[in-house]
Amino acid sequence: MASGVEREQVVRNKQVIFKDYVTGFPKESDMQLTTSTTKLKLPQGSTGVLVKNLYLSSDPWTRAHMTKASSDTPSYIKTFTPGSPMTGFGVAKVLESGDANFKQGDLVWGITGWEEYSLINATESLVKIHNTDVPLSYYTGILGMPGLTAYVGFYEVCSPKKGETVFISAAAGAVGQLVGQFAKLMGCYVVGSAGSKEKVDLLKNKFGFDGAFNYKEEPNLDAALKRYFPEGIDIYFENVGGKMLDAVLPNMKFRGRIGVCGMISQYNLEKPEGVHNLMFLLTRELRMQGFVVFNYYHLYEKFLETVLPDIKKGKITPVEEVVEGLENAPSALIGLFAGRNVGKQAVVVS
Amino acid sequence: MASGVEREQVVRNKQVIFKDYVTGFPKESDMQLTTSTTKLKLPQGSTGVLVKNLYLSSDPWTRAHMTKASSDTPSYIKTFTPGSPMTGFGVAKVLESGDANFKQGDLVWGITGWEEYSLINATESLVKIHNTDVPLSYYTGILGMPGLTAYVGFYEVCSPKKGETVFISAAAGAVGQLVGQFAKLMGCYVVGSAGSKEKVDLLKNKFGFDGAFNYKEEPNLDAALKRYFPEGIDIYFENVGGKMLDAVLPNMKFRGRIGVCGMISQYNLEKPEGVHNLMFLLTRELRMQGFVVFNYYHLYEKFLETVLPDIKKGKITPVEEVVEGLENAPSALIGLFAGRNVGKQAVVVS
Numbered sequence: 001m002a003s004g005v006e007r008e009q010v011v012r013n014k015q016v017i018f019k020d021y022v023t024g025f026p027k028e029s030d031m032q033l034t035t036s037t038t039k040l041k042l043p044q045g046s047t048g049v050l051v052k053n054l055y056l057s058s059d060p061w062t063r064a065h066m067t068k069a070s071s072d073t074p075s076y077i078k079t080f081t082p083g084s085p086m087t088g089f090g091v092a093k094v095l096e097s098g099d100a101n102f103k104q105g106d107l108v109w110g111i112t113g114w115e116e117y118s119l120i121n122a123t124e125s126l127v128k129i130h131n132t133d134v135p136l137s138y139y140t141g142i143l144g145m146p147g148l149t150a151y152v153g154f155y156e157v158c159s160p161k162k163g164e165t166v167f168i169s170a171a172a173g174a175v176g177q178l179v180g181q182f183a184k185l186m187g188c189y190v191v192g193s194a195g196s197k198e199k200v201d202l203l204k205n206k207f208g209f210d211g212a213f214n215y216k217e218e219p220n221l222d223a224a225l226k227r228y229f230p231e232g233i234d235i236y237f238e239n240v241g242g243k244m245l246d247a248v249l250p251n252m253k254f255r256g257r258i259g260v261c262g263m264i265s266q267y268n269l270e271k272p273e274g275v276h277n278l279m280f281l282l283t284r285e286l287r288m289q290g291f292v293v294f295n296y297y298h299l300y301e302k303f304l305e306t307v308l309p310d311i312k313k314g315k316i317t318p319v320e321e322v323v324e325g326l327e328n329a330p331s332a333l334i335g336l337f338a339g340r341n342v343g344k345q346a347v348v349v350s
Numbered sequence: 351m352a353s354g355v356e357r358e359q360v361v362r363n364k365q366v367i368f369k370d371y372v373t374g375f376p377k378e379s380d381m382q383l384t385t386s387t388t389k390l391k392l393p394q395g396s397t398g399v400l401v402k403n404l405y406l407s408s409d410p411w412t413r414a415h416m417t418k419a420s421s422d423t424p425s426y427i428k429t430f431t432p433g434s435p436m437t438g439f440g441v442a443k444v445l446e447s448g449d450a451n452f453k454q455g456d457l458v459w460g461i462t463g464w465e466e467y468s469l470i471n472a473t474e475s476l477v478k479i480h481n482t483d484v485p486l487s488y489y490t491g492i493l494g495m496p497g498l499t500a501y502v503g504f505y506e507v508c509s510p511k512k513g514e515t516v517f518i519s520a521a522a523g524a525v526g527q528l529v530g531q532f533a534k535l536m537g538c539y540v541v542g543s544a545g546s547k548e549k550v551d552l553l554k555n556k557f558g559f560d561g562a563f564n565y566k567e568e569p570n571l572d573a574a575l576k577r578y579f580p581e582g583i584d585i586y587f588e589n590v591g592g593k594m595l596d597a598v599l600p601n602m603k604f605r606g607r608i609g610v611c612g613m614i615s616q617y618n619l620e621k622p623e624g625v626h627n628l629m630f631l632l633t634r635e636l637r638m639q640g641f642v643v644f645n646y647y648h649l650y651e652k653f654l655e656t657v658l659p660d661i662k663k664g665k666i667t668p669v670e671e672v673v674e675g676l677e678n679a680p681s682a683l684i685g686l687f688a689g690r691n692v693g694k695q696a697v698v699v700s
Contacts, residue, residue: 072600074633241628250422260632274624278591282610282640283424290632 013038014326016114018080021068025268025337030066031086031330038117042096048121049102051092053112055322057140058332058345059174062088063267076294086114086329090349091129091139099123107132109139114329116349127300131308141174141344142311142318143304149261149293150178151303157259157291158235162187165229167248169215170239172199172319174344175261177207179237181316184208188235191228193244195339202319202342221247232256240265242273249277252286260290268337319343363388364676366464368430371418375618375687380416381436381680388467392446398471399452401442403462405672407490408682408695409524412438413617426644436464436679440699441479441489449473457482459489464679466699477650481658491524491694492661492668493654499611499643500528501653507609507641508585512537515579517598519565520589522549522669524694525611527557529587531666534558538585541578543594545689552669552692571597582606590615592623599627602636610640618687669693 017032042050061077065087069079080086090112094102102108102123110126112118120126129139141147153175154160166183168176171192180203183190191211192203203212211228218224225233225247232253238245241263252258266272281288310316321341323332329347336345367382392400411427415437419429430436440462444452452458452473460476462468470476479489491497503525504510516533518526521542530553533540541561542553553562561578568574575583575597582603588595591613602608616622631638660666671691673682679697686695 072630072633245628260628263629263632266629272626272629274626275628276622276624278595278610278625279613279616279622280422280640281638282613283422283642285640285642285645287637287639288631289637290630290635292633292635295635 009040010037011040011117012036013116015085015116016326016329018066018082018084018086020082021079022063022066023270026063026066026334028330028334031333033327033330040095040117042098042119046098046119046121047123048119049094049099049108049123049126050096051094051108051112051118051120053090053092053116053118053349054107055091055137055140056112056114056326056329056347056349057089057144057146058329058336058341058347059088059145060262060264060267060336062086062333063337074292076292085118087111088114089140089145091136091144092118092120102126102128107136109144114326116326131304134308134311137320137322137346137348138311138318140346141320142178142307142316145293146174146344147178147307148296148300148303150175150182151307152293152296152299153237153259153261153291154179154182156296156299157289158237158257160186160188160235163189164234165189165232165253166191166235166237167225167229167233168192168237168239169244169248170194170262170264171209171212172202172342173239176237176239177203177319177343178316180207180209183235185310185315193224196342199342206317206319215244222250225251235259237261238263242266242275246275246277249275249280249286252280252284255285255287258286258288260288264337320346322346322348324348359390360387361390361467362386363466365435365466366676366679368416368432368434368436370432371429372413372416373620376413376416376684378680378684381683383677383680390445390467392448392469396448396469396471397473398448398469399444399458399473399476400446401444401458401462401468401470403440403442403466403468403699404457405441405487405490406462406464406676406679406697406699407439407494407496408679408686408691408697409438409495410612410614410617410686412436412683413687424642426642435468437461438464439490439495441486441494442468442470452476452478457486459494464676466676481654484658484661487670487672487696487698488661488668490696491670492528492657492666495643496524496694497528497657498646498650498653500525500532501657502643502646502649503587503609503611503641504529504532506646506649507639508587508607510536510538510585513539514584515539515582515603516541516585516587517575517579517583518542518587518589519594519598520544520612520614521553521559521562522692523589526587526589527553527669527693528666530557530559533585535660535665543574546692549692556667556669565594572600575601585609587611588613592616592625596625596627599625599630599636602630602634605635605637608636608638610638614687670696672696672698674698 094106107129108126172194200212203209239262242265444456457479458476522544550562553559589612592615
């Protein structure tokens with residue numbers, strides 16, 4: 001299991017370095033690929049773990065770490081340090097451990113570096129992987145943070161009931177595709193929006209959505225929503241914010257629920273767009289509620305028990321887009337904001 | 351009790367007539383005082399009630415009835431008919447009843463006409479008044495729709511806990527002043543905003559708020575909120591919308607709650623202002639929830655049991671601004687949108 005690990009062994013360590021704080025859309029040139037070397041040995045007295053990274057995850061929330069911290073920066077965002085490697089979710093193998101919870105050979109998922117080998121001091125973010133009869137990349141997606149996000153957001157925040165109508169934006173993304181499948185398993189009517197024909201086809205043909213549309217080809221989002229939801233929307237799973245939210249609000253049913261998981265259309269704007277239709281919160285008695293998955297980690301085991309059997313039976317199928325090589329990590333991240341990825345975006349490191 | 355009521359008696363009936371649909375700010379000239387006559391006799395076979403109106407209520411929601419109906423008009427808004435009398439909440443005495451639930455001499459509150467005498471066919475909106483050892487005008491305010499609104503919004507929607515920090519906009523209004531007093535009784539720290547020095551003094555000296563400010567004199571609402579809530583806001587009782595909501599969002603605490611009761615700053619705009627800071631719903635895990643009092647009438651008896659003893663003991667004190675005479679009803683309504691009234695605005699008809 002621990003092949004290649006020897007005392008004081010020095011290895012090449014490719015890294016993606018964060019160059020400087022970003023305003024507006026991030027560019028590939030905000031990141032730089034470098035190659036350094038690293039000792040495959042925990043420092044004396046370390047309580048961290050030394051890992052070899054296997055998969056890295058490209059997530060929308062990575063963008064938040066690229067903005068210079070302000071008093072408004074939420075505590076779960078640890079702004080990147082210019083000149084240091086990017087960090088994010090990944091799957092890794094433990095090479096050496098100073099933490100009694102992990103041992104050499106363990107597979108883990110959690111926050112690691114965008115590099116081949118990482119010394120992880122904040123081991124509290126790491127979760128041990130016990131089920132290895134599914135692809136390991138799933139732990140960057142359906143069985144990792146995005147999976148738990150979909151589970152918490154749908155079941156805990158949106159209070160779904162059988163037969164309700166559900167609309168999901170960014171529905172082909174890592175979280176959206178799972179919310180849609182959860183909702184279908186529950187007997188809901190599910191429609192998603194996405195930004196390409198390929199994604200729309202995926203929603204309809206692969207994930208079994210009742211309908212899907214390409215928001216870029218709809219001159220009038222309100223009309224599109226009315227076409228798919230003539231009676232209105234019970235649950236809106238919000239991933240994008242801005243204009244889509246404004247179009248959804250007047251189409252919500254009485255006592256509808258909006259689970260705010262993300263607002264990706266706003267992350268790269270210096271000033272977020274204004275949302276005008278909040279009056280419908282009042283007149284329709286809507287509930288709009290945000291959530292951050294990091295506050296729901298205590299539900300991870302319950303989530304696994306729910307979702308693993310459905311994955312093994314093929315009732316839930318994730319779609320991933322896995323690119324090869326750390327050198328492609330920057331373009332994969334940029335692609336996420338351009339909507340280029342289809343499904344969960346991950347990077348194979350090794 | 352039924353003095354003056356005789357068969358076929360014809361009396362003068364002053365009325366405030368709604369002239370035509372309004373866009374933007376309503377004006378006094380959108381209403382017209384006329385004098386007609388009315389027979390003090392229920393039509394043959396009527397199941398309605400004939401009443402003599404005692405008090406009429408000037409409420410922000412009246413504005414919604416003056417806009418031409420569209421597909422977005424909520425079902426609880428019955429658009430006024432041009433050429434017919436305005437309607438709204440009031441307190442009245444039953445002169446004759448075709449409804450077995452009411453009898454001659456009963457005092458009631460509910461939806462009536464802006465006139466001296468009304469024939470009310472929609473008797474389901476009427477609530478019989480049993481407690482008459484408080485001023486009858488209270489049934490247009492603290493013991494009527496605004497009181498139930500404050501009760502439902504605070505206790506049912508905002509999930510308050512002792513010691514929490516509460517901010518109330520339009521705090522000197524009919525609803526805000528009660529929410530503040532409920533919150534103080536619960537042991538919360540309470541701050542309100544209002545639009546004049548007189549109102550601010552009322553909040554601090556009469557209603558016992560911990561702090562209050564005049565939003566018109568604050569060049570920076572964010573700074574004002576940070577001054578009163580250095581640690582943030584647990585509960586925002588939203589009456590105004592727009593810029594105030596945008597300033598409040600970044601000052602909310604983790605898992606704070608926003609009860610959306612009204613958005614008076616937006617009612618007269620053709621397009622509502624944009625709200626930009628909704629991202630804080632996500633990062634702070636906020637819950638924002640609208641409510642309409644008409645869906646909570648089943649709580650009225652429970653509400654009375656809670657609030658009547660506190661009123662009688664003087665622990666809750668309403669402040670009303672009662673003007674004399676139906677001819678002053680239009681200016682009282684317009685004054686509401688100009689922020690002229692201090693406390694609950696009512697009109698004595700008789």
